[in-house]
Structure formats: structure tokens, C-alpha cells
Amino acid sequence: MRKIFVVRLSQEERQQLLALVKAGKASALKLVRARILLKADQQERGPAWTDAEIADALEVSLKTVFNIRRKWVEYGIETAVERKQQDGPSIPRKLDGKVEAKLVATCCGPPPKGRAKWTLRLLAAKLVELEAVDSISPETVRQSLKKTRSSPG
Numbered sequence: 340m341r342k343i344f345v346v347r348l349s350q351e352e353r354q355q356l357l358a359l360v361k362a363g364k365a366s367a368l369k370l371v372r373a374r375i376l377l378k379a380d381q382q383e384r385g386p387a388w389t390d391a392e393i394a395d396a397l398e399v400s401l402k403t404v405f406n407i408r409r410k411w412v413e414y415g416i417e418t419a420v421e422r423k424q425q426d427g428p429s430i431p432r433k434l435d436g437k438v439e440a441k442l443v444a445t446c447c448g449p450p451p452k453g454r455a456k457w458t459l460r461l462l463a464a465k466l467v468e469l470e471a472v473d474s475i476s477p478e479t480v481r482q483s484l485k486k487t488r489s490s491p492g
Contacts, residue, residue, distance in 0.1 A: 342390075344405070344412040346379040352416050353380065359420070371397055372420045375407045434483050438471045442480065443487055445469075 348356070356373045359365055365373075374397055378388040388396070390404045411419035434442065445465050450457050459477035466472050466480070 342408070344408040345381050346376055346385075346408050346411055347382050348376065348380045348385065353377070353382075353385075355416070356420075366422075368422060369420055371399060372407050375399070375404055376411055376416070376419060379404070379408055433472060433475055433479055438466065439483055439487065441469060441471050442466060442483060446484065 356377050359373045360370055360377065363370065375393055378386050378393045378396070379390075381387050390401050390408075393399075393404045394401045407419050442462060446457055446462060451461060454461065459480045462480045462484075463475045463477045466475055
């Protein structure tokens with residue numbers, strides 16, 4: 340079967356990948372991807388292994404080998420070897436700067452009647468009451484207060 344994405348490493352790229360693999364200081368994912376490219380090299384000095392040979396030797400799937408070769412051809416060596424950066428946070432932040440400011444101001448103010456001090460549950464309920472957020476857990480309040488350098492005293 341004819342390969343669609345043929346890897347032909349330049350001497351500089353080959354040296355860069357060899358140095359990465361020999362140092363062994365990078366993540367396992369990065370090292371495996373570098374080894375895939377080195378074994379898939381179709382130049383006369385390259386081993387030119389088949390995808391099945393590479394997958395078997397490095398204990399990865401054929402699809403992984405194919406994807407690494409495709410990334411190298413389409414985007415270059417950095418994209419093929421490096422992990423993809425996340426576009427944004429997986430879960431958007433519940434408390435932005437304005438809501439955090441309200442939280443700190445509430446926390447620094449007097450506690451509700453009948454209470455000696457603010458609790459995380461009371462603060463969460465107060466933020467919902469002020470319509471700063473739709474809903475919030477006491478744990479989120481705790482994490483937000485932990486990040487701020489406010490003093491309860």
C-alpha cells in the first residue's frame with residue numbers, strides 16, 4: 340500500500356530528534372513521537388520502516404503512527420512531537436474578578452445576625468442572594484478565598 344504522508348526528514352530535523360531521544364529528558368509521549376518519525380524516515384539514510392513495524396516495535400497503534408506522520412507533513416516537526424495546547428479551560432470559571440471582589444467584600448463585612456463569623460455555606464448562599472452567580476458550591480468559595488490574600492482578622 341502506498342503511503343499518503345511520506346516522512347523525509349532533513350539532516351537538521353533528524354539530528355534534533357536524535358538529540359531529543361538520546362537525552363531522554365522529555366515526556367514519554369514526546370519521545371515515542373520522535374521515535375516514530377525517526378523510524379518512518381524515507382530518506383536514504385533513514386530506516387523507512389512500515390507503519391506496522393513501527394507500531395509493533397514502539398507498542399502504539401497503527402492510527403497513532405499514521406497521525407504522527409500526517410501531523411509532520413501538514414504542520415511540521417514541532418506540532419508532530421509536541422502535545423497540543425488546550426484552547427481554553429475545560430470548564431469556564433464560575434467566579435470572575437467582579438464576583439470574587441463581591442465575595443471578598445462580603446467576607447470582610449459583618450456576619451449575618453445570629454452568627455459569629457461567615458461560613459463557606461453562608462458565603463455561597465449570599466452570592467446567590469446577591470445574584471452574582473446562579474449557583475455555587477462552598478468548595479468553589481473556599482478555593483477562591485484561598486487564592487486571595489485576604490485576612491479574616
